[in-house]
Amino acid sequence: MKIEELGERGLIERIVKEFHSEKRLVPAGAGEDDCAVIDIERAKAGYNYLIVTTDTLQESTHFPAGISPFQMGWSIVAVNLSDIAAMGAYPFAFTIALGLPLQTETSFVDELVAGIEKCASSYHTVVVGGDLSRSKELILTGTCIGFADNPVRRSGAKVGDLICVTGSLGNAALAVQVLKGELDVPESIGAVAKRALFQPVPKVNEGILIANSGVATAMIDISDGLALSIAELAKRSKVGAELYEENVPVLSEELRHKRGLELSPHERRELAFYYGGDYELLFTIDQRALTNEDLMNRLKREVQMSIIGTVVPPEEGVYFKKGEVKEMMELKGYQHF
Amino acid sequence: MKIEELGERGLIERIVKEFHSEKRLVPAGAGEDDCAVIDIERAKAGYNYLIVTTDTLQESTHFPAGISPFQMGWSIVAVNLSDIAAMGAYPFAFTIALGLPLQTETSFVDELVAGIEKCASSYHTVVVGGDLSRSKELILTGTCIGFADNPVRRSGAKVGDLICVTGSLGNAALAVQVLKGELDVPESIGAVAKRALFQPVPKVNEGILIANSGVATAMIDISDGLALSIAELAKRSKVGAELYEENVPVLSEELRHKRGLELSPHERRELAFYYGGDYELLFTIDQRALTNEDLMNRLKREVQMSIIGTVVPPEEGVYFKKGEVKEMMELKGYQHF
Missing domain, CATH: 3.30.1330.10 (PurM-like, N-terminal domain)
Known part of the structure; x- marks a missing residue:
């Protein structure tokens, strides 16, 4: 009917x-x-x-x-x-x-x-x-x-804070690339990725835990890709960001352990930074949190926290750091227009 | 651009x-x-x-x-x-x-x-x-x-309550009929009617006054025409309604005083009951309000209240009453599907 x-x-x-x-x-x-x-x-x-x-x-x-x-x-x-x-x-x-x-x-x-x-x-x-x-x-x-009680704003990050993400990135993006025919992966991998894209999991409980930890200084979700979210958080907080790319958890554990999924460094960066659809949280915490081992373990366990960078002064911009090499992050991701 | x-x-x-x-x-x-x-x-x-x-x-x-x-x-x-x-x-x-x-x-x-x-x-x-x-x-x-503090629900009308509307009805409907070519009126009339249709005035202050009067028992807005709003209020309150059609203020004073606008009783009913777009309020008040002359005068002056009917038991349905003649109201108006 x-x-x-x-x-x-x-x-x-x-x-x-x-x-x-x-x-x-x-x-x-x-x-x-x-x-x-x-x-x-x-x-x-x-x-x-x-x-x-x-x-x-x-x-x-x-x-x-x-x-x-x-x-x-x-x-x-x-x-x-x-x-x-x-x-x-x-x-x-x-x-x-x-x-x-x-x-x-x-x-x-x-x-x-x-x-x-x-x-x-x-x-x-x-x-x-x-x-x-x-x-x-x-x-x-x-x-x-x-x-x-204490909404965590985009604008509260300060120089020296640690830049963190929940969970893993690039899962939905992998499905987008498969659907577009840009990436060829085994059927079983495509199916897992599509689930992430089709039925995203909002990190409600994680957000509450982060806010209640008392150490969060800023937070934003990553709907349009990590690059745009970092850029927005940096802009609102009037800071820059030094990023440790190898610390960014690309793809869920389930996907990483599947056979037949080989990604180049370029592909990993594309998936994590320049595509959207994952709905993880990007947040910053006061670096003094590092001395509170219990809290750090709790955040790692309960919100799957990874530390992916450090907040730096605004004039330094947003860049990837590998050894002594700095590479500026591109400002691209999902835009509606 | x-x-x-x-x-x-x-x-x-x-x-x-x-x-x-x-x-x-x-x-x-x-x-x-x-x-x-x-x-x-x-x-x-x-x-x-x-x-x-x-x-x-x-x-x-x-x-x-x-x-x-x-x-x-x-x-x-x-x-x-x-x-x-x-x-x-x-x-x-x-x-x-x-x-x-x-x-x-x-x-x-x-x-x-x-x-x-x-x-x-x-x-x-x-x-x-x-x-x-x-x-x-x-x-x-x-x-x-x-x-x-006291939201006025659709469901509070009781038998004996007075049925009232704010302002006048049919103004936006007149514009709809003119635009559709169903009604031929002088240019100046069309312009006034179109203003009512194009830029509707929400009755925010009137709604607050009605709620604060202490005598309102039910309320609904009239977005899809008076007939549908009366039917909905009656259904939610589990009552019927006796309507005095001649009491319904059809068209604003400005429009009524324009030359060249002659409406048949049928056209008046169509405009007021079976078209939408006016955004007046339909509400019921306890009949004991009639003994409070000050309040009644205030409602007439400040919310342009007209009493257009009486709440009756549900088995009587919703009908127009003229002298001894009863005529059931049709259930039609603006529907999106």
Whole structure:
């Protein structure tokens, strides 16, 4: 059945029954009123700051070939949660504006909505409302609201801080290169990489742990590639960055141990720095953290922290350092225009 | 110049400098970080509820021919504020997701952004963030956050309550009919009507006054026509409605006094009940309010209240009453699918 047969109100009813909220916290949830109503004292639970972000994904520009409707729904929540994670905030509520072509199948919408609900509920986030409109192509805009006590800004890095990342980079990028035919890898590797690209994992818990560590000075997510994120953090903090490229964890352990994946140094750099889609966190910590071995071990274990560089004065710019050789980082990555 | 020449980051910089926020209330505003950061104690100023709504407008389905970019920007804020108004809430912050075709002129974006900022600031609302993406057609998704102590729900109407509207209805609808060539009116009338359609006025202050009156039992905005709004309010409140059609103020005073505008009873009903675009408020008040003459006069004067019906038991349905004659109201209006 196509959604046009169902009509707007029928479609709204079908969608909103998939979203659940607790009346005590959310007296008016999805589809119930002109707006969602959130009991602010209960929801904020003592936090000082309200955190808001919005992000759009659409079929023609954002979704790779082969992604499922469930994964599209998952992704629109994940990309918003990734921004919440980058502040070290706790996500709370999510709204979803769906633009759907008239010829969309209701089963497609069902799967899309299941993906939205699955990702949101995986991170204790309530879908509280949305909007439905007819559009030429599938377009999803999410807005996420969260709370934080000490939001970690992009602007707080100081000279001497350590530059760190969570997890590994280049997994989604590998899938992009495979899909584009730029890289030839065995089927099993392509499948793992595609999972990273199609269903990104927002580092919500990692962001909260980093913020609560007390040593983080700045943070940003790496949606458009490491190079652009480093450049943005450096610009906002008015600093430069010295990068130790060999410390950057390129590809997940699972991928690194697969046979048949040989990457040149150039390919490794391309994957980690100049492609996007990984949604790891880039952050800086006070170098005095190095003396707190317990904390360092905890960060390595719980957020898979790797130290990839040092903050330097702004006039030095952003560069790779290998032995005595310096090479300036290029400023490229995923741009929408 | 086209936006593709400016690039994503150049375009973002150009846009965000138009949005201003006070650091004390909004430590991180538009374009400054992964998320907006709002000082929650200062912003909520003691209110109990956080109110959230989202709404999309796009070129092919929502924007009438002849609307300017400024008016498009104004409209995406206005339709969201109208939902905030329908709860009787105070709007506080707004995020805007812009989907723009690559060939969009930067001057078009400048005007669009000016309209967004103008409407938001007219209602003490701060644009705190947004998203930019490339799309096949212009698509705008706004999300508005506000605060309220006693949000007026759709579900609170009880038998015996008076059914009321703010202002006048059918103004935007008249413009739609003129644009469609369904109605032939003098140029001067078309111009006034088009203003109502192109630059709708959200009834934010009226909604707050109604909520604060202490007598409102339910409220909804009338974006898709009076008939659909009455039906929705009745459904949510599990009641019926008896309507006095002649009490419904059709067209603004300015339009009614123009020469050359003769409407049949059928045309009046179509304009007021079965078209959308006016963004007035439909609300119910406790009938005991009638004994408070001061309050009634204040509501008539300050929110241009007209009493257009009475809430009846659900089994009676929604009907027009004229003398002893009952005529069931049709369930039609603007639907997106």
